[in-house]
Amino acid sequence: MIDSHKSELGALWNIVTLLADGEFHSGEDLGGILGVSRAAVWKHLQKLEGFGVGLSSVKGRGYRIQGGLDLLDAEKIKANLTSKEDLDLRVFAQLDSTNSFLMREQNPSRKICLAEFQSAGRGRRGRVWVSPLAQNIYCSIGWEFDGGVAALEGLSLAIGVAVVRTLQIAGVNDVTLKWPNDVLHQNKKLAGILIEVMGDPVGCCQVVVGVGLNVAMQHNQINDIDQPWTALNSLLAKEAKSTMERNYLAAAMIDNLIAILTDYHQTGFARYHSEWMQKAAYLGDRVVLRNGQQTVTGRFSGVSSTGALCLETDLGEQTFHGGELSLRSLS
Secondary structure, three states: OOOOOOOOOHHHHHHHHOOOOOOEEEEHHHHHHOOOOHHHHHHHHHHHHOOOOOOOOOOOOOEEEEOOOOOHHHHHHHHHHOOOOOOOOEEEEEEEOOOHHHHHOOOOOOOEEEEEEEEEEEEEHOOOOOOOOOOOEEEEEEEEEHHHHHHOOOHHHHHHHHHHHHHHHHHHOOOOEEEEOEEEEEOOOEEEOOOOOOOOOOOEEEEEEEEEEEEOOOOOOOOOOOOOOHHHHHHHOOOOOOOOHHHHHHHHHHHHHHHHHHHHHHHHHHHHHHHHHHOOOOOEEEEEEOOEEEEEEEEEEEOOOOOOOOEEEEEEEEEEOOOEEEEEEEO
């Protein structure tokens, strides 16, 4: 079940749900849904290309989305959750950003939203998160913490561990975690994490944890990502492994997120330190750390028990915490 908040998709969402089966549908049927003549159908369907959906047509047979779409369904996701937490979970056809949606809520705690399409998906440091329709997982969850931002040290790294656990369930094990918020496969971005905070910085605060996971995105459909990337299904195909339905994948992701968020106020990052280090990208490599125009180079020796990055430099070992820092390998 999809929330009725459709925005720009409008009547096209009804077309998407019909064409999701991957079968041909006549221009007459589609015109009836759109409320236009059969001759005008193609003009309207071309709008779907702006959402990252590829269509094909055959004269006399109609239109189809080759391979179909694996659409999210809130009830299916809920049915596959193992967590017993009382959660408010919603799936939207379109949002500007799942994180932005929850940040606008008066109390986002224990609320979860997923979207099939983000018109203004966001990554860390203000970067755009490209979000084609019905191909990936865009998920945000709100949680309440006492103790202010100090209680959140290392949380983005722990969430990375949750993503790795989810990928292992899906059948992909050889991924790495790049400090502080990326999941990589052979140095190509597979998933990203965005954490935002509101409320009392030294008391009770609300945290919104956003995860974007590339699932079925195809390189021939996406041209505006400015860094190497990969997607889960293509990795599974290379190993001749079967793919996992997105509803099951979303449920596994949410379960793993909740498992960490529930106890994090007691355990902090220390519980996940060893697990993170086992997947650390660039460990032992010479790296450069950038903060605006300032740079520091050194050898990446890992992270502390609170999630701070540790660099061996000419001045000795230095530690760095999150913020607007960016890490790159020099190897």
